Amino acid sequence: MRGSTFIETLRRAWRSTIMWSAGFGAYGLVVVAVLPDPEGMKKMAEALTAVPAFVWQMVGVQDVSVLATTGGFIAFRYFLTASVLLAVWAVLTGMNITLNDESAGISNMVFSLPISRMRVQLEKFAAYLIPCAIIPLSGVVGLMAGMALNPHAATDLPPLVFSALALVSVGMLIMCFTALIAVILPRKAWVASIAGGFVAVSFLFNSVGGMLRSDLGTAMQQFSVFHHSDASRVLLNGFPLVAVIVMLIVAGALMAASTRLFMNRDLAG
């Protein structure tokens, strides 16, 4: 039956989805709940100016005064961490597409069923898109809850949702990249190392690129998935539609490549 693997994948993923979502939500709530009052924000921004500018640039903050605003504070404190955490989720989930079942020897039984390898993969990809969207959006719910608790915290909802949606494309891209590596090198340690390395290098490109403030730095940032989903840029420039579309296209290409390779190779087992 069509969709059986999609539903089964969701059934197996719901517990971890709830845990990750709760974690994102709780973190969002805490970040906003501890937001200082306007006077405190101002003092904090003044104190932060004592830190060398390149340090802030390394973590994507081009203008420290932005941190004195609720949106800027959330972008820095919440979305920067959330993007890294979602990258971790994406690596773990990318390993779930084929690698975990294959290394556990479960694929032998799954592919004895009248279902093609392509369908299994595509239904799994489709199923994991749901937690990939739910988890960052749960963070927004947490942020909103925090704003309800903290009278000093107030910002517009759309930029927060846009920032969360930009994270979805990052999660998808990293998940698809990991899935591709898992098809090429079906060993957990290798896949975790390479996908983790990809996340680390991408983060580094964004940090170092921001610090350089030159053409080279700009070029480095263009290759970082974290740059395109940077919440401080989303708050300033709005939803990065082109970057998100490009990341989704790249994710789709990686998914297609992994599906194609998986169809044509031996299963471990």
Added chain:
Amino acid sequence: MNSNHRSTETGTPVIQAHGLTKAYGRGGPLALNRLNLDVYQGEIFGYLGPNGAGKSTTIRILMDLIRPTSGTATLFGQDVREHAVEIHRRIGFMPGELNLWPGRTGRDIVVYFSKVRGGVNPNVIKQITERLSLDLSMRVREYSSGNKRKLGLLLATMHEPELLILDEPTSGLDPLMQQTFNDMMLEMRAAGHTVFLSSHVLSEVQTICDRVAILRGGVLQAVESVEKLTHADFQWVTITFREPVSPSHFEGKNGITNVTADGTTLKMRVAGDFDAVIRAIGSDYVVNMKVHEPTLEEIFLAYYGEKPVTHLAVAS
């Protein structure tokens, strides 16, 4: 000889392998070397060989889990790779090592497999579950190895497949459940279905299989009906004399080998006619004389010559 066996070396071929070869890695040793095999509809076919002989490799190619280096394999006349989905609708499979999601219950997995297959009769699931005394409410991690085999057997048979492909199906099953398994296979055959099972337990193959293939080092050594194999060209003769007789009276005579003495009893392997035995007995008084057909194990060892078959298991 068990009356369960029947001659089925005719009819529609269900499994066909032509020149099937598999090498793992470039220039690596051949796990399977130009295998040619035909398995016909309505037979129980045993695939024998010690560990590492290439049994699981053959099965994994037939299931399209791995791809052959060269050669072709067809099930129901269709290429196993090109028509995998259509073929898999018609077959049931149990791998040598059954692994499933440890946190899921047996029922969860049965439901999932039923949904993917579609059209599985719940009454059949119920019947097989009861017959195997299987508790589907347990999580996979809680199942013993025997219960895992039962779950695998349920998953392989619940859709009443035309062809069953089973890799070492009875390992871990208790004797009572082995009998149930044998009965199920014989019923499958009676219904016109085909069973292809690999094993290194010779007695189970001898009990239910119509034909067997013997595989060694990836090379097919022989394909023969169990009936013919057990009527091989040698037999064991045990003679009890009134007085002790020296084995040297028999050893080296035409077709007589492996003569051993135990008090007044001599046991010997006799190939060909019995004339040499009768002549060697001469005037000695014979109290009793028995002729045994060789077991499949002995035939198996004969095919393997003097090289040790260390992983060969013989169920008692």
